[in-house]
Amino acid sequence: MSEILCNVKSHPAAEAGKQNRSGLGVVAKKQVDCVARLPESDGSAGGTARGWRWPQHAAMVRNTACHVQVFHHYWHFQHLVKLRISVKFLRKFQEMWYFQRMLKDDHPMKEAEARAGEALQRLLENVPILHIEGIEAEAVSGDWEPDLIARLLVDGQPHMLICEYKSNGQPRYARSALLELRNYVAQRAPQATPIFIAPYISPAVRQLCKEKDVGYLDLEGNARIAFGGVFIERMVADKPAAEQRELKSLFRPKSAQVLRAMLRDPGRAWRVTELSAISGVSLGHVSNVRTGLIDREWARASDDGLVLSEPDTLLDAWRDSYTAPPGERLQFYTPLHGSAFEEAARGALRAESGPGRAVFASFSAAQWLAPYGRTGTHYFFADEAGLQKLQAALKLAPASKGENVAITVPKDLGLLADTIEPAPGAVCTSPIQTYLDLSIAGERGAEAAEHLRQERLSWPK
Numbered sequence: 001m002s003e004i005l006c007n008v009k010s011h012p013a014a015e016a017g018k019q020n021r022s023g024l025g026v027v028a029k030k031q032v033d034c035v036a037r038l039p040e041s042d043g044s045a046g047g048t049a050r051g052w053r054w055p056q057h058a059a060m061v062r063n064t065a066c067h068v069q070v071f072h073h074y075w076h077f078q079h080l081v082k083l084r085i086s087v088k089f090l091r092k093f094q095e096m097w098y099f100q101r102m103l104k105d106d107h108p109m110k111e112a113e114a115r116a117g118e119a120l121q122r123l124l125e126n127v128p129i130l131h132i133e134g135i136e137a138e139a140v141s142g143d144w145e146p147d148l149i150a151r152l153l154v155d156g157q158p159h160m161l162i163c164e165y166k167s168n169g170q171p172r173y174a175r176s177a178l179l180e181l182r183n184y185v186a187q188r189a190p191q192a193t194p195i196f197i198a199p200y201i202s203p204a205v206r207q208l209c210k211e212k213d214v215g216y217l218d219l220e221g222n223a224r225i226a227f228g229g230v231f232i233e234r235m236v237a238d239k240p241a242a243e244q245r246e247l248k249s250l251f252r253p254k255s256a257q258v259l260r261a262m263l264r265d266p267g268r269a270w271r272v273t274e275l276s277a278i279s280g281v282s283l284g285h286v287s288n289v290r291t292g293l294i295d296r297e298w299a300r301a302s303d304d305g306l307v308l309s310e311p312d313t314l315l316d317a318w319r320d321s322y323t324a325p326p327g328e329r330l331q332f333y334t335p336l337h338g339s340a341f342e343e344a345a346r347g348a349l350r351a352e353s354g355p356g357r358a359v360f361a362s363f364s365a366a367q368w369l370a371p372y373g374r375t376g377t378h379y380f381f382a383d384e385a386g387l388q389k390l391q392a393a394l395k396l397a398p399a400s401k402g403e404n405v406a407i408t409v410p411k412d413l414g415l416l417a418d419t420i421e422p423a424p425g426a427v428c429t430s431p432i433q434t435y436l437d438l439s440i441a442g443e444r445g446a447e448a449a450e451h452l453r454q455e456r457l458s459w460p461k
Contacts, residue, residue, distance in 0.1 A: 113137055113147050116165045116197045119219055120150060127230055129155050144180050148197075154228050160192040161215070161225075169198030169218060171297040174205045178212045193227040200240050204296075204313070247321045250292045253412040254281050258289045259318070260418045262299075263432050266311040266459050269304035280414075311459050315432070319449075322436045327410035330387070331403035332396035334378075341378070341394065346425030348386075348393035356385025357416040358427075361408065362437045363448065365428035369420070370455035372448040380407045381415055381429060431456040 117135045124130050131153040150161035162185055164177045174196060181194035194214045201209070201218040209216040215225035221236040239247075249255065257279040262270060275286045290306055293299035298314045299306050308314065336344055349358055359365070362379035366372060382390055387409055390396065396405055410416075418430045428434065435457060438449035 110137075112167060113165050115219060116163070116217075117148050117150075120148070120161070120163065120195070120197070120217060123217060123223055123225070123232060123234075124150070124152070127232065129229065133158075144184065146181070146184060150195075154230060157228075159227060160189055161195050161227075162189055162192045163195040163197055165197045167199065168295070169201045169205055170295040171202075171205055171208065172295045174198070174201070174208060175297075178209065178214050181214055182212060193225070195225060200243050202243070202296075244321070246292070247317060250289065251318050251321055253414055254285050255289050255292075256412075257281055257414050257418070258286055259314070260430060260432055262306075262308055263311060263315065264430070266308040269302055269307045271305045274305070315435070315453075315457065319436060319439045322440060324437075324440060325408065325410045325412055325415060327408050327412075330407045330409070331399050332391070332394075332405040332407065333399040333403055334394045334396055334405050336394055344393045345378070345390075346423075348389045349427040350425045351427070354389065356383060356387075356389050357413075358382035358386030358390050358407075359416060359419050360426065360428040362429075362434065362441060363445070365434040366438060366448050366452055368422045368426050368428050369431055369434060370448075370452040372451045373444070375444075376404060378405045380405070381410055382407055383413055383416060384409060386416075 114137075117137070121132060121135055124132055133151040133153060135148055135150045137148055146162045147165040148161075148163035150163065152159045152161065162181060164181050166173050166177050177196055178194075181196065185192050185194050196205075196209055196214050196216045197218065198205075198216075199219045201216050201222055206216060206222065206224065210224065215223075215227075217223040217225065220240050221234055223232055223234045225232045251259070258275055258281055261275060261279045262268075272283060272286050272290060275281070275289075276283045279286070290299070290301075293306070293308070293314070294301060296317075298308065298310045298317075300309045301307075334341065345360070349360070351357075359381050360368060360379065361381045363375045363377070364379040367374065380390060387407060390405075390407060394405065415429065415433060418433060419427050420430055421427050429437065431452065435449050435452050438445040438452065441448075
């Protein structure tokens with residue numbers, strides 16, 4: 001037998017010298033916590049190393065305190081099996097890519113379930129008529145089993161909560177969990193109450209839980225649990241930082257280019273390659289956007305491609321997390337008014353008027369797309385060359401106060417490519433971008449945004 005010695009804490013299996021299915025024994029030795037033993041050569045391959053075959057003789061040992069890592073390239077392993085290797089030496093080889101970890105640590109999941117159980121206990125402890133007899137983690141079996149079962153006494157009467165924990169609370173994952181919970185309760189515990197638990201449960205999933213008559217609890221503090229004479233409901237106003245980061249990532253400039261393309265034609269089925277080509281975004285980034293949309297059930301995958309299933313919900317979420325595009329914001333005064341201003345601006349915005357891009361934005365774009373009410377200030381997006389064109393055409397002078405022209409030079413020049421031209425030279429930001437910009441422009445802007453949405457952004461359900 002050849003040995004690999006690991007300086008790790010002993011496991012009960014090590015002391016017993018048990019054999020796993022692949023023939024790897026684990027024994028305890030002085031100054032050594034576990035020994036991985038491999039079978040000697042059968043003589044047919046000319047030596048110990050060459051008699052060890054992948055994967056027939058590959059052995060993996062999982063301890064609570066350590067993992068014996070298995071080499072994935074047997075030709076590297078043949079130089080090592082005769083050596084007693086220290087932990088430091090093993091780590092060195094790991095850094096050199098001679099072996100890799102083959103087993104996933106299941107501790108994180110157990111820890112997550114423990115946190116879920118603790119959160120449930122804290123919630124229930126505050127109900128005077130409840131006595132918690134225990135909250136147990138179910139053993140893994142071949143059939144589906146809930147993650148936790150809470151056994152309670154409610155005014156002296158026994159009751160159970162059947163709980164399923166998911167590390168992701170997005171609708172795509174929640175829906176399957178609710179189905180499993182309902183089936184389990186219906187078949188095995190008709191009097192019990194099903195509970196869905198996740199790190200964060202969005203308002204959409206909370207509503208889904210209510211519709212399916214399943215209680216919910218998330219680790220942020222949102223909860224709704226009702227049974228017998230017990231009714232618990234808590235809501236936390238703020239989204240957790242992780243959820244906010246995910247949403248911001250979905251609406252960042254590159255991702256936004258993909259979303260704008262899809263929202264221009266929400267009923268269309270898009271291939272990933274098509275979205276990449278039309279948006280100018282890499283295939284990998286488009287795939288990430290696709291996953292985010294599907295996870296939230298804002299889109300569905302069909303045989304023909306990706307289709308937006310909830311464009312209104314997507315736009316609502318984008319609006320709620322939207323902030324003004326980063327860039328330089330400049331204020332000017334123009335002596336031009338009325339038709340003179342309009343004629344000069346349209347002349348400067350025409351694509352054929354030379355290098356540089358500039359477009360009507362915000363209230364000025366809305367005036368062309370869905371007129372709601374005039375403002376005293378004209379709004380534009382422009383690149384550097386477009387800014388110079390506007391300065392010349394509109395006779396602009398910098399103004400610290402009393403400005404009537406506001407120009408933003410955005411860092412994301414994709415805003416200048418996503419445009420619409422409702423009249424010759426009247427180049428405007430797209431209805432989507434105009435709507436987003438209006439939504440953060442105060443009360444009057446919100447009213448104009450709602451009007452624009454009704455006029456230009458209404459889609460069939």
